Amino acid sequence: MKKYIILTALLFSGIAFAQENNPKLEAVGDLVKTTYYYENGKVQQEGFFKNGKLEGIWILYDVNGNKLSVANYENGEKTGKWLFWNGNKLNEVEYSNSRIASVKTWKQDALVNN
Numbered sequence: 001m002k003k004y005i006i007l008t009a010l011l012f013s014g015i016a017f018a019q020e021n022n023p024k025l026e027a028v029g030d031l032v033k034t035t036y037y038y039e040n041g042k043v044q045q046e047g048f049f050k051n052g053k054l055e056g057i058w059i060l061y062d063v064n065g066n067k068l069s070v071a072n073y074e075n076g077e078k079t080g081k082w083l084f085w086n087g088n089k090l091n092e093v094e095y096s097n098s099r100i101a102s103v104k105t106w107k108q109d110a111l112v113n114n
Helices: 002-015
Strands: 024-028 031-037 043-050 053-061 067-074 080-086 089-096 099-107
Antiparallel strands (some): 031 043, 053 067
């Protein structure tokens, strides 16, 4: 399970740079809000850059608009709690110095709402 979470986190951290479509960019103070879209027009992911580095909250959605993950960056480094929804499971990954410090998994009989 930990391997799956690590792989998902690694894929998420690089996905902003692997897009073929052009993102929507919007200046917000000293940040650049960046939104990527699926071909169907729905938001794929959104978050901020500061000085060319990932900054703040980044949210990834599936093609139907359901939240898949929420991540946090400071100066391009993974930090704080990241959340990953996978069916009826919610995984919480705690980052410290861009490294995984802990992983918690919750499972419900019903679908975990996001």
